[in-house]
Amino acid sequence: MRRCERTNTGLNETIKAFLKRHHLLDGNSPGWEIRQSDTGGFGVFATRDFDVGEVVFKDFPVIIGPRCIQKCPRICVCCFSKENLRICTSGCGLELCSQSCQNSSSHHRECKTVRKYLELNANFLEQFNQELFENLTPIRSLFLDEIDKEVVSCLIAHDRDDHGREIDTLKEKLGFKFNELDEQFLKFVCCVMDANAFEVALGNERCQSSVRGLYPLSSLANHSCVPNISHVFNSKHEMVVKAAVFIPKNSELFHCYTRLIWGSTIRLFHLHKTKHFVCKCPRCKDPTEFGTFVNSILCKLCGGPVCPVNPYKAYANWQCQHCKNITTGLEIEPITTLLGQLIRIWLPFLQVNWISAGSILKGVESSDFPFMYNLLNGKLKSVVPQYNQVAVELKWKIVWVLGHKPGYTWSELTLDQLKIKEDICIDLLNLLEKLQCGQCKMRGLLLYELFCCKREGINRLNGTKYVVDPHKLSALLHEAIKILEHDVTAPQEIKNCSSSTNGWNLRLRDWD
Numbered sequence: 001m002r003r004c005e006r007t008n009t010g011l012n013e014t015i016k017a018f019l020k021r022h023h024l025l026d027g028n029s030p031g032w033e034i035r036q037s038d039t040g041g042f043g044v045f046a047t048r049d050f051d052v053g054e055v056v057f058k059d060f061p062v063i064i065g066p067r068c069i070q071k072c073p074r075i076c077v078c079c080f081s082k083e084n085l086r087i088c089t090s091g092c093g094l095e096l097c098s099q100s101c102q103n104s105s106s107h108h109r110e111c112k113t114v115r116k117y118l119e120l121n122a123n124f125l126e127q128f129n130q131e132l133f134e135n136l137t138p139i140r141s142l143f144l145d146e147i148d149k150e151v152v153s154c155l156i157a158h159d160r161d162d163h164g165r166e167i168d169t170l171k172e173k174l175g176f177k178f179n180e181l182d183e184q185f186l187k188f189v190c191c192v193m194d195a196n197a198f199e200v201a202l203g204n205e206r207c208q209s210s211v212r213g214l215y216p217l218s219s220l221a222n223h224s225c226v227p228n229i230s231h232v233f234n235s236k237h238e239m240v241v242k243a244a245v246f247i248p249k250n251s252e253l254f255h256c257y258t259r260l261i262w263g264s265t266i267r268l269f270h271l272h273k274t275k276h277f278v279c280k281c282p283r284c285k286d287p288t289e290f291g292t293f294v295n296s297i298l299c300k301l302c303g304g305p306v307c308p309v310n311p312y313k314a315y316a317n318w319q320c321q322h323c324k325n326i327t328t329g330l331e332i333e334p335i336t337t338l339l340g341q342l343i344r345i346w347l348p349f350l351q352v353n354w355i356s357a358g359s360i361l362k363g364v365e366s367s368d369f370p371f372m373y374n375l376l377n378g379k380l381k382s383v384v385p386q387y388n389q390v391a392v393e394l395k396w397k398i399v400w401v402l403g404h405k406p407g408y409t410w411s412e413l414t415l416d417q418l419k420i421k422e423d424i425c426i427d428l429l430n431l432l433e434k435l436q437c438g439q440c441k442m443r444g445l446l447l448y449e450l451f452c453c454k455r456e457g458i459n460r461l462n463g464t465k466y467v468v469d470p471h472k473l474s475a476l477l478h479e480a481i482k483i484l485e486h487d488v489t490a491p492q493e494i495k496n497c498s499s500s501t502n503g504w505n506l507r508l509r510d511w512d
Contacts, residue, residue: 008035011042014151019057030057038252044217044221044222044253046248046249048249049249050246055242056243059215059217061214061237062151063152063193064213068137072133072210073210076101077107078097082210092111093128094133095129128174134166137212163190164187165190197214198212199212201488202488213239221253222254223275226256226282230441231255232487245436258271260435263294263296264308288305288321289435292431293307293385295308296388297384297388298382304320306318315330339388373420376391395428399424399446403452418460422453425446443479445480447476450476451473
């Protein structure tokens with residue numbers, strides 16, 4: 001394998017050649033450049049100004065395949081469909097959805113490789129299928145040509161002992177035998193994937209994404225909890241990266257590797273555990289998180305927000321922002337742990353995919369709404385501030401129950417429930433503004449849900465009592481379409497409007 005030269009020039013030439021190969025780059029001045037970063041190593045920088053919502057770049061996966069997680073939802077290993085799955089007729093044990101996938105050149109090559117290493121035992125076929133499926137992705141790196149292998153070699157790889165377990169599973173549980181060079185490369189690929197892979201939205205998620213992809217250019221963009229870019233995936237599995245805020249020329253481009261509404265404690269823990277670095281962005285350094293107090297609880301003495309004095313130190317003291325009373329970290333821990341366990345968001349957060357709106361509904365039934373709403377407006381108010389991550393998570397889940405779950409569809413909502421959802425959408429949009437998230441995907445989804453609330457109100461009351469400024473209503477849908485354009489998981493109405501140049505204008509005339 002030819003190694004990429006990890007210099008500014010070498011990285012730029014390799015990544016540009018890769019994107020040109022996949023028809024995602026024209027010319028030599030794409031608007032970005034890979035340079036040395038003040039955060040350490042390399043980063044991606046804007047070579048011109050980018051307006052809010054403008055596409056900064058598109059990226060293509062050099063490797064894409066099933067995620068390596070236990071009980072990963074099964075999909076067709078060729079097209080990633082979840083429908084009509086059946087075992088490969090050639091005997092590799094993998095599942096496909098159609099004859100065209102069965103006959104595809106990509107599966108034929110993969111099938112031949114798997115069968116080369118294995119003789120299936122029918123007594124453990126189901127276990128074998130799952131184990132093979134979950135550890136399949138690194139095998140696909142064996143089919144890369146030298147140019148794509150060079151692209152993979154450009155990327156940072158974790159070097160800890162707990163990475164590369166997929167290859168151990170393939171060898172020890174499934175009987176694969178690799179030559180020394182292949183095994184070294186496969187383990188290297190696993191380390192690169194663990195450091196850089198993105199969970200890929202397919203448009204059919206219900207609980208979690210089943211797919212991860214290695215996107216070379218995006219992998220070189222560094223992290224910040226105050227990101228200036230956001231990304232979505234289109235139907236071709238291309239990553240479309242857009243400016244979440246105005247980006248001046250020569251600014252470094254930053255993704256966010258965590259969920260935006262997590263508090264500092266869980267963000268820092270997640271980044272340290274999975275990415276092996278400590279974030280020093282402005283939000284992490286601010287105990288109040290820009291005055292939102294996402295990571296805070298309420299003071300028992302005065303009711304003010306209590307924040308960690310040093311978010312980077314385990315069991316550090318916490319201090320009330322009003323009365324200045326000090327509480328030890330040991331006293332705080334049982335409270336935060338109990339809150340997290342109450343609605344299952346603490347440690348499970350690290351395993352749940354938040355790519356699509358549907359994934360938010362994992363474990364949430366329609367009957368949970370009264371409990372969530374009463375908790376939010378009852379005891380929780382005396383324990384945490386308005387924007388504590390537990391309260392925010394409850395609000396976010398309520399948004400996806402009201403209007404969507406059985407018993408709470410749009411036509412079934414009462415006017416009071418409609419108002420509850422509208423108020424929550426506005427509240428969460430205000431939080432995102434305080435956190436400086438710009439035009440992130442969460443904002444796009446909330447804007448669309450708020451638009452639907454107001455539209456339903458107009459339909460119910462025929463405009464006689466429900467006063468809505470038509471221009472503000474138009475603006476909600478317009479911005480939602482702008483943010484969610486290209487997103488394969490966007491609501492169908494958004495996709496319909498996006499597919500026509502003047503689609504959203506036609507839709508909005510109904511409300512003028």
